[in-house]
Amino acid sequence: MKVIVAGAGLGGLALANGLREAGIDVSVHERDRSPLVRRQGYRLHLSDVGIDALTSVLTPERRAALLATAHTPAPRFVRFDPTLKESDVVEHGGRHLSVDRRTLRDALLADVAETITYGSRLTGFQLAADHVTARFDDGTTVAGDVLVGADGINSAVRRQYLPHARIAGTGLVQLYGKIPAGLAEGMDNVFTAITGPGHRTVGVGRTRDYATCSFGARVEDLPSGLDVMTQDQLRSLVMDMTDGWHPLVRRMIAEWHEVFPLELRTSVPVPPWRTTRVTLLGDAVHAMSPAAGAGANLALRDAAALSAALARGGPLIPALGSYEQEMTDAGFAAVRVSAANGARFLGQDPLPSG
Incomplete structure (x- = not known):
């Protein structure tokens, strides 16, 4: 099996690690010319969802080295007014870690760097009965069994595949x-x-x-x-x-x-679509405001779930369909929670109806 991944963000890299561990051929295509071109944030919050996903896709040595750099915050959300008088406390269960985004990305890059082509912007794809062909802006094409759009909120894969899926300002x-x-x-x-x-x-x-x-x-x-x-x-x-x-x-x-x-910005949830050899993960399908601290965790979860689904073998389309149902159920639920939290605490616009 050959899997083409558009996007070398956290989700795309996590997927590449999981596929590599399963012995599945993977090529990753990133439109940026290096991992350092764009500022994408600093500290990331990892919950049980993200920690478990990293356990699934990283080698024990890589995971241990990454977690050794992590910080453990108190498991709660606290809100103050401008005088620093406490106004809300929400206690959280489970595990919670704070990691540096660059450190996490370096850990995910380490074992899959040779699979990545930088400066390779996907412009479209062509589906056939037994394969999918991805086209890139330099005129090259790559054929494979599956194309995964892990190319973020401005996903070129989503624009062609689900043109009705909307991105809205908050x-x-x-x-x-x-x-x-x-x-x-x-x-x-x-x-x-x-x-x-x-x-x-x-x-x-x-x-x-x-x-x-x-x-x-x-x-x-x-x-x-x-x-x-x-x-x-x-x-x-x-x-x-x-x-x-x-x-x-x-x-x-x-x-x-x-x-x-x-x-x-945020995705607007859409109804299920017909499963094909093209699929999506992370912000490419369920981008959300940061008001629930869930975006990175769900991208990692998607990557772990998709790599496991492909590694199990069996008929491809049912495996992808099962992954998509779980991914959209969890992802769109988090979009709604993030929008509700954002409206309550930050003044975010209501989430548009689909």
Whole structure:
């Protein structure tokens, strides 16, 4: 069997590891020219879902080395007001870890680097009865038994395969950056949100070596051109928008660095589709706002489930159909939970109907 994977993000790399372990031929095609081209975030939250998926697809040695770098936060979500008065606490069960996104990606890259072609942007595909052919922007084609769209929220595979599937704005923009870990003292939780008037939110998440710090607001309350602002300009903007907040929050913003903006978008759930040799995973099909901390975990879960389904052998289409049913059930449920949490805590727009 030959599997073509479009996208070398966390889900695509996890899938490549699982397929490699099963002895299945895999080629991964990534539109970026290197793993370092785009800023994609810093700290990631891993729940039981993500931890179990990594256990499934990584060798014991790779997994142990990765988890040795992880930080264990208190298993709860805590919300404060701008004076740092506690307003909500949600306790979580299970395991929770904070890992550095680059460290996780390096662990997933280590054993499958030779399968990846960078600067290879998928432009389309052609389905036949016994194979699928992927086309790339350099004019090359690759034929295989299965094509997997792991190419993120702007998935070219999804655009052709499920043209009716919609991506919607949430009405929110977040600025992501880092702060020294010591500034997150007293906020070492799965996630800490400091919410103020006008749906302005400062979010904090610890790792072993630093803490992520994000600032979110309604898009209409932010100026245009965030992507061309300097670090000083971004800090100054957020200092103005958190005027009068607790001095610790102000110090976090003053020491903020490596900041970049990101418009938050979400998939809109769609009904089941007819299974073929083309399938999807992660953000390519069920992208969501970060309000449930589930996106990366579900992409890893998808990868582990799909590699296991293909490794079991047997008729291909029923195996893919079973994977897709479980993937969409879990993925679209998380989309809805993320949208509800985002509306409650962050001022996110309601999730559009399908």
